[in-house]
Amino acid sequence: MPELTLIEAINLALARAMQEDANVVVLGEDVGINGGVFRATVGLQQRFGAERVIDTPLAELLISGLCVGMAAQGLKPVGEIQFMGFIYPCIDQLVNHASRLRNRTQGRLSCPMVLRTPHGGGIRAPEHHSESTEAMLAHIPGLRVVMPSSPERAYGLLLASIRDPDPVVFLEPTRIYRAAKGQVEDNGEALPLDIAFVLRQGHDVTLISWGAVVKETLAAAAELAGQGIEAEVIDLATLKPYDEETVLASVTKTGRCVIVHEAARTGGFGAEIAALIAERGLTSLLAPVARVTGYDTIMPLPRLEQRYIPSVPRIVAATRKACEFA
Amino acid sequence: MPELTLIEAINLALARAMQEDANVVVLGEDVGINGGVFRATVGLQQRFGAERVIDTPLAELLISGLCVGMAAQGLKPVGEIQFMGFIYPCIDQLVNHASRLRNRTQGRLSCPMVLRTPHGGGIRAPEHHSESTEAMLAHIPGLRVVMPSSPERAYGLLLASIRDPDPVVFLEPTRIYRAAKGQVEDNGEALPLDIAFVLRQGHDVTLISWGAVVKETLAAAAELAGQGIEAEVIDLATLKPYDEETVLASVTKTGRCVIVHEAARTGGFGAEIAALIAERGLTSLLAPVARVTGYDTIMPLPRLEQRYIPSVPRIVAATRKACEFA
Amino acid sequence: MADEGLPVVARFEVRQRSYLAPDGTVLRPLPDFASDIPKLLALYRGMVLTRAFDLKAVSLQRTGRLGTYAVSLGQEAVAVGIASAMRQEDVLLPSYRDNGTLLWRGTKMEEILLFWGGDERGNLSSGPAHDFPYCIPVGSQAPQAAGVAYAFKLRKEPRVAVCLFGDGATSKGDVWEAMNFAGVHKLPVVFVANNNQWAISVPLQLQTASQTLAQKAIAAGFTGEQVDGNDVIAVRAAAEEAIAQARAGGGPRLIEALTYRLSDHTTADDAARYRPPEEVQTRWKEEPIARLRAYLVSQKAWGKAQEEELAAECQKEIEAAIERYLASSPRAPETMFDHLYAELPRTYASQRAQLSGGSDA
């Protein structure tokens, strides 16, 4: 099985999907000959032609609106937004159209589109290039929000997203695009969009995370194991709709929970997980539900961005505190 | 003291602010001679002129962007978005500019703007006119998000929002625009933007709500009182940044909490309150934190909208359950 | 103006199309289809039916049996002129005011009423299954129209997307981005700016400083044309030409239809607040139905008897539809989850159950 980076896995899944289904088209800024600024679409235009791999004008609202129109016509558009900081002009199309076209028309029309975008900071990028605003999207009924944290999951979840009959926002953790390789077999097998992945078993505490910071979460779990604390690590992977059962089952088992995400704390998606537990897992809880998150301030420029992103020590400290609570 | 409806109180606060400060300008679609589709700005253009009460072209992105530019130049723009369902084109300006202009320039420029919009359903309006997506905004660092639930608070909080040196999104509960009158004295006194309002004292359970559904929450509390349950009712009023202390103090006292909002459940702002309690109020909790909310589906058209909005019986049932939990 | 001495590198112009004067007299040679009197009678019937239906809808609203409703009084020629130039396989992306267009394409009156009566099932529409529902966020259907047209082009299907919006909508970036893209790819899409002079209370001169709306196409690199939107022959001719061009791979066109909103914006609006009644009076003289009727009468193709017969026929059709509308079954509350996703995620099953069990009441 080839060893691929996450971005290579994305490229592979895109190629596979385009090969399999002539309705799949890719569109966005610089996705053609340039292969996207992160090279997610590299080689696709050469292989599938400029009609199916479309360099759009510089207009994100347009990209999302084109996707809605194409999808309603039976194509399976995969739009790319160059950075999540530029996704906001798409929100109107996502909220008012993509997510509800099926419901508005009672199933007469549907919207099988995917909007991909790099997510998060930590790559020393300029202003506005380091956004983590997944919570805004994960609140929208009718949408799916998916975020892989490994090459394998990137491949399988992207295939699933493209094949899904409903709109999916697919957030790619920029910071780990090339961080580590993983075994990815190009077998066309999708991963389910309705389960969370238990990446590590443990009985002392549940760590829940998604995206790039799963890496730090796993590192923290490893460090904690050395200190005698066995953490269960869950990659939520699909945020909307999310897998409540896996979360609750784990917390029922461990009685303690730390949620880790890079987005700002207040109103982040971690709040939803904590709320679920406070509602349906309360009786199992042995300690307060902790959140280790980005701060409630603007993601700083590169000089300070590492102080914003949850670090292994922060996760370890919060987890120890949860475990020591009695 | 005159008895005013909530919409009249808004109009009064706008007039007051314009009278007091020549930098205040009002802009939006139909805000001029028509006085806004809900009449929030009625009479203002006649009184303050078309240069300060601007009928803009039909372009929400523009309205928000104009506000940013005006505010950076020292004006105090109050933009109106006709319905919250049309606010999404403003998100880019709000997230990427308004909320961070001060931070980006380290205080060299600032953005004292207000964006007002009707919020929520229940008035039998057409599609897209009944949005409750405050959680998307309340996640954004640098923004304030305010939602009054009575004429008095509408007056005082709007004045505060206009005077505030930072950007505020001001959400007006459409359903109670004319529902009830309240005593509003035009004394120019603002209400603080950093406190929640305890509308009813009680020791059995804490009900937390905001916007139009505060009405049902209060009605539920009255009904519960008849059943021997004394509920404390908190109107959160300012969602970003919100008053954590008042929430925690009440829950510490009562040990039980039900959060009521009209927005969809998953990732709604109720999750944030529940998370706060799971994190910092856990040891006081005697029962799971319950959320009574809109469903995780598209707000239906008028025929079913009343089934979507939290009703008094739903709130009563959830509260009784919380109180009976042992 | 820039320095007059500098060389000109590009020139553009906007033309205007009209055939019938307000009194029904002929201004220039009519297009071929106009010699086909039954065709003109069908257009006439379409306009009369639209107006009669709209007026009934308003009275339903006034008596509490319908929600907010946007009538197209005075704009029937745009609706019918455009719709009649389309084929079934073409895709319509309408605005909330395009009742006449939907009716022409086969949506049933009771469906339109059901939608404005607050029931999503109205959008199930008996019109072409691929047509879009009314678009309410102004202008936001324009990029979708470009997407639809792109699909046609990619699949080499000889179909056209037709996107209708108002003068107000031309101020939205959505329309701009869509037209610009359509220009780049010469997409089979026709944009129709229904210029009824008002966007609720905002008059055209506060909406834009451009002399015409048609010229907005110049920015996107294709032709914009003005048409007398109260002359159904002109609208249809312009639409036929634009649609044929698009179908043949000749790329997009923008049609600005000059008309007038004779009514309030919607039943929730009171135009007397912001618009002088004299202006409306004047504009009544230009309205499209009387105009075509005058022409038909001049051609001896129409008379009082036919008029009365048509009116009665329309009334009957409308009354029957209203009856069906009023008899529509209530919608079970839990169905609000039924078309959220293709398959309901298990996470939401309990919420659906709560609604169907009535434990939400």
Added chain:
Amino acid sequence: MADEGLPVVARFEVRQRSYLAPDGTVLRPLPDFASDIPKLLALYRGMVLTRAFDLKAVSLQRTGRLGTYAVSLGQEAVAVGIASAMRQEDVLLPSYRDNGTLLWRGTKMEEILLFWGGDERGNLSSGPAHDFPYCIPVGSQAPQAAGVAYAFKLRKEPRVAVCLFGDGATSKGDVWEAMNFAGVHKLPVVFVANNNQWAISVPLQLQTASQTLAQKAIAAGFTGEQVDGNDVIAVRAAAEEAIAQARAGGGPRLIEALTYRLSDHTTADDAARYRPPEEVQTRWKEEPIARLRAYLVSQKAWGKAQEEELAAECQKEIEAAIERYLASSPRAPETMFDHLYAELPRTYASQRAQLSGGSDA
């Protein structure tokens, strides 16, 4: 094209301005200011300094001492031509590539480096305090420029907002909405489309089908003009005229400056992936610095000695700035809360404390 027989109701044209040919010879009578040789020398110096600074910034990036950086190689005439036509009290709304414009208006080099080095303090800028920082979300500063201009108009201040963006930005609805509003209110704002032919890897013909970018102003009801963006005299003349018109209450103008991005898009880009080197070679023949130099030499106003002196002077200035940049104090992490709101809400005090106490590490 719409039927040629129909009457024309509106005509438009786009003119183009240029004075110096690529070899520095004079094409038509120069504007008055050009007879002032010291003025031209200042423009020349501004362009040379910009280029030298840009190149140094790239090498800082290559050696890991600066973040991603967008150079303006080949576009210096636009930067300097526009900036030199502005007054201090005017407000600049620049794009990320407008280094030369900022430098001319007083931003210090070390401030620019600090910003691209990843430190918000770079935006504290010694330029006019009311100028906007670099705008990174493409085109999004355009509606803000209209807002700034509206403030000027309301307060009757004779000031102008100048908004710079690229060819790619003209595809964004933001720019459209802004221009449309500026047209309606005849605002004192000048829009400058810096047409360097590329938006990262997307060439102009995939960006828009419009023959010129200047004609996009037609849609907004005002004049758009093309200018040779490699001719600093032309850029300045066009800017002076547009700014004067705006200041005098004559309303907005759009200037399309025709130039070429001789470099990669940014230091993170490799243009060789998508752009033939021959194209770049050809365009080098048109670049603005050699052009003005040739003219100055032809006027006996410049020579080898001055060139060397200027180069040395620029190097010295730049080196000193780099030293100050590299010596900049680290930013304390808790300061990330210091300008979030005018006053830090008490809710966030503990988060700030966590950062300052180092308990976040």
